[in-house]
Amino acid sequence: ETVPCRDKSIRMRTRVAGKTKLLAIMPDELKHIIGAETTRKGILRVFEMFQHNQLNRRMVYVFLEGFLETLFPQYKFRDLFNKLHSRSKQMQKYKQKLQTTQAPSLQK
Numbered sequence: 001e002t003v004p005c006r007d008k009s010i011r012m013r014t015r016v017a018g019k020t021k022l023l024a025i026m027p028d029e030l031k032h033i034i035g036a037e038t039t040r041k042g043i044l045r046v047f048e049m050f051q052h053n054q055l056n057r058r059m060v061y062v063f064l065e066g067f068l069e070t071l072f073p074q075y076k077f078r079d080l081f082n083k084l085h086s087r088s089k090q091m092q093k094y095k096q097k098l099q100t101t102q103a104p105s106l107q108k
Contacts, residue, residue: 019047 006014022043031039050056069077085091 019044022047 023040026039026043034042065077065081068075069081
């Protein structure tokens with residue numbers, strides 16, 4: 001089922017309402033400890049972080065993996081996930097990049 005298209009004004013109102021809710025749930029004690037401006041900036045950064053669909057999807061996968069590993073340790077999900085991720089093209093690219101960045105520092 002396709003999601004109905006919302007016009008820009010409704011999306012902007014929803015964004016403002018979401019930011020307002022996030023700012024309202026922060027305890028005043030924490031604002032006094034960290035600072036009101038720092039707290040506000042941090043909350044707005046968290047809000048912006050949750051606007052990326054691909055990152056949200058990845059976060060759900062990571063939480064699900066952690067949940068399965070914790071709830072069912074006898075099934076050794078950690079080993080299974082390591083095997084699955086090692087075959088990933090993204091993981092291979094990451095390992096290559098990591099090796100090339102570490103190689104110069106190891107030569108010193």
